[in-house]
Amino acid sequence: MSTVRVDIHKLTRVEGHGDIGVLVEDGKLKEASWEIVETPRYFEVMLKGKHYTSAAVLTSRICGICSIGHTLASLRATEHALGVEIPRVARKLRLLAKHGETLQSHYLHLFFLAVPDFLGAPSAIALIEADPELVGVAARLKRLGNTISEVAAGRMTHPVSLLVGGVAKMPERTRLAEIKAELEASLELVKKVIETFATLEIPEFARETEFVSLGGTEDYPWIGGRIVSTDGVDLAEADYLQATNEYCTDGNTSKWTKLSRESYAVGALARLNNNFDKLTERARQVARDLGLTPVNHNPFMNNIAQLVECVHVTEDAIRLVEELLDEPKGIETMAPVEASAGRGVGAAEVPRGILFHDYEYDESGRIVRANCIIPTTQNNANIHHDLGALVEEYVKRGANDEQMELLCSMLVRAYDPCISCSVH
């Protein structure tokens, strides 16, 4: 019987450092592991003693790709702790900034990190020659995400206008009008992307999984809400510890989590599985056309779920920009903030899944204790268990070392792991 061995040290085209190890002897699975080897960073300890105005500036640096998501979860935790209610228009600006990040992060992952595998290219740089039109479309779509975040938050990586109490300023109307036009044009461009994805061969695989995301909101959830799962869990945002149950393992510098089963999944597929009805009609149609309906248990479909979310987010961003353009001149974007003792939890759906920040403040507005739970931390155990099931399935189908290595790499990449985040 066959022997299959996969040993990948520092998997490429993922954010951060992780290893895959697989060993099959005589057709039997001996080992399949996903291990995080990234250097630990200790952000929770760095947060201690920090003033409430610094918390989000610091935690933004947990991740360069989802820095807006971290900033928003952090601000929400602080605002809950200090009892601050932000102005309505600030909520819209924050969501718009978030949509920009979702678009830029999803398109980055789909084109630069995931698609090259499907098209048999070692990198998107190689794709420039093979399909310049597709790369051109991808670059334009991704840039639109950047521009939206820049307009709404001052900068895409490590935003500057998102402050405790709201958003520092209202964007210029001309810039809002520009992104509206570009968003509308992008709905046409994305058709080319959807066509390309319709031709990709998504590996056949399924493992029954519990999907956890925010939910219980009227709209598709991005900032705040209840914690829900496909196994029927329904918890308040503040009770996130009951949902995550973090624990440490040997070897890994990232922790693991579990809920109703030995592991669970978060991310685009989880959000979509829990909130399919809240997608725009157009996004739902794209999902159906690409064979994605809830509850889907194939982790490779996370790629498709990201594309569906891009369509949804584009339409929702157009709505937000229109509403912002209707706001009166000089509208207040900041609420007053005062230091006080208290604890607050903030949850946000960032591109890779549900993110929690939890801070406790003293009377002078300095942090006494902090906890952050990152999407990839929550996915790591699930990736590990998926790998075992995937290998067993494909050993039966007679995959060799090389095919198995590609499949395992593609599986991990489908989760779009953000490893430097997970060892914050």
Next chain:
Amino acid sequence: MQYLGIQPKRPKIAVFDFTGCEGCELQLANKEETLVDFLAAVEVVAFREVMTDAGDDYEIALIEGAISRADEEALLRQIRDRAGVVVALGTCACYGGVNRLKNTFDLGEANREVYGDKPKETSEVRAVGDVVEVDLAIPGCPVNKAEVERIVQHVVLDVAFSFPAYPVCVECKQRFNICLVDRGQLCLGPIVQAGCDAPCPTGGRGCWGCRGPARDANVPEYLSALKEKGFGEDEVRERLGFFGAFEGAVG
């Protein structure tokens, strides 16, 4: 890319990430409008975040992140031996960045707090230049892509690059911003190295000093001016220590 009708050689570039958020690397993939030109001017041989292949043959090594574990130090030394030019990319690489805050607490205790009875290997955070010789340091958290492109052009054309001598405050005034300090917000703009085009004060938040001290900055003088304006010592100390970029600059 041509310059004065001459096709310059395309230097081989490798990108490496150590302890950081990968935000600086991301800037290299951003600014999509110039990405293709940028890629035509250089040959990228290793960039783990976006490429599967990795070459060992490179002239310029771009280093992102700080050094915080023994294996990172060993890899960095190996890169130094191979590369002709070592560039520290971003504040983490130049100064240690926010990671440097880790050096202010006891690591054993921090380990117990985060990992319980399964502590992880870690060491004191150092800047790239504390471990090996650095040829060029580009600060910024994150780096400013336009500035990185200008610098790469200089390297490709073999022309010396120098950072502006003036502070961020000058760039801020060029953008016609209303000064935040006058409105009661702390801002380090007058003592910080320009080159970012002042995105923070423009976006409504004081400068946090991510690019480190400006060449001719008189840090003690500005600190006493801040004190006179009523900014608390704690607040100012927290701000200066944030990116580890002012150690030694505070008299």
